Amino acid sequence: MITSSNNAKVKQVVQWQTKAKERRKDHVFLAEGVRMCEEAPVKSVREVYLTEELEQKLRRNAQNGDTAFWDKLQQTGYETVSPEVFAKMADTQTPQGILTVLEQPSYDLTQLLEQPEPLFLILENLQDPGNLGTMIRTGEGAGITGVIMNQQTVDIFNPKTIRATMGSIFRVPFVYVPELSPMLTQMHEKGIHTYAAHLKGQKYYDSFSFREPTAFLIGNEGNGLTKEISDQAGQYLKIPMEGKVESLNASIAAALLMYEAHRQRNL
Numbered sequence: 001m002i003t004s005s006n007n008a009k010v011k012q013v014v015q016w017q018t019k020a021k022e023r024r025k026d027h028v029f030l031a032e033g034v035r036m037c038e039e040a041p042v043k044s045v046r047e048v049y050l051t052e053e054l055e056q057k058l059r060r061n062a063q064n065g066d067t068a069f070w071d072k073l074q075q076t077g078y079e080t081v082s083p084e085v086f087a088k089m090a091d092t093q094t095p096q097g098i099l100t101v102l103e104q105p106s107y108d109l110t111q112l113l114e115q116p117e118p119l120f121l122i123l124e125n126l127q128d129p130g131n132l133g134t135m136i137r138t139g140e141g142a143g144i145t146g147v148i149m150n151q152q153t154v155d156i157f158n159p160k161t162i163r164a165t166m167g168s169i170f171r172v173p174f175v176y177v178p179e180l181s182p183m184l185t186q187m188h189e190k191g192i193h194t195y196a197a198h199l200k201g202q203k204y205y206d207s208f209s210f211r212e213p214t215a216f217l218i219g220n221e222g223n224g225l226t227k228e229i230s231d232q233a234g235q236y237l238k239i240p241m242e243g244k245v246e247s248l249n250a251s252i253a254a255a256l257l258m259y260e261a262h263r264q265r266n267l
Helices: 008-018 020-026 034-039 052-063 068-076 083-089 109-113 129-142 159-165 180-189 227-232 250-265
Strands: 028-032 045-051 079-081 098-103 119-123 146-150 174-177 193-197 214-218 235-237
Touching: 008 020, 008 028, 008 045, 008 083, 008 098, 020 028, 028 034, 028 159, 034 068, 034 098, 045 052, 045 068, 045 083, 052 068, 079 083, 109 146, 109 174, 109 180, 119 129, 119 180, 119 250, 129 146, 129 159, 129 250, 146 180, 174 180, 180 193, 180 227, 193 227, 193 250, 214 250
Parallel strands: 045 079, 119 146, 119 214, 146 174, 193 214, 193 235
Antiparallel strands: 028 098, 045 098
């Protein structure tokens, strides 16, 4: 059991938790909690750390017939750490006692754009990690085929983003691109229709057909889309607002659009 916070592995995990630069350098990300570890692809798991208390609980569960997760841990391997050390390694305030180090997945933009009848979410300068994670989770539920982001968008491997995805990070393809503008040109050439949620929109979002290849553009939480990117959208659309509300949370706006596309495509 690792009992010292000065242990080299513990120090490395703390670096990965707190510094995106370290995660990028080592091509890893961290996922906390039993559910995240259960859903993680075995081939992507590099390391697993758990408390002795959780280890004993999982061992008892296995002895009582619930062997699936225990068998997975035997396959991936794990190390036990003291509760005090685990608290230092964890990003959550009330950790569940298990932390998984995983290889960062990688996807190819060209392959994403070649998918039949795609449904994309395109994000520009999004800054809230919880918003990004919620969009990915909601996107999986709505059936999107990928998320495309500019490099100024928050790190998808931020621990708060990973938690908010609730496992969708393992299943929803995503790509960061240096600039959105050339990518949007590619989309238009491939017949993918692009829609910007924008205050200048004249028609409500449910007035459009999203059965064809579609991409929704969502901008920064405070400033929305930049003029350059919103000008490239094929259409502006708006979301009905009552009272004195001027705009919605970015993840809520994205959810409404994605689920309208889901509704139309499943009629």
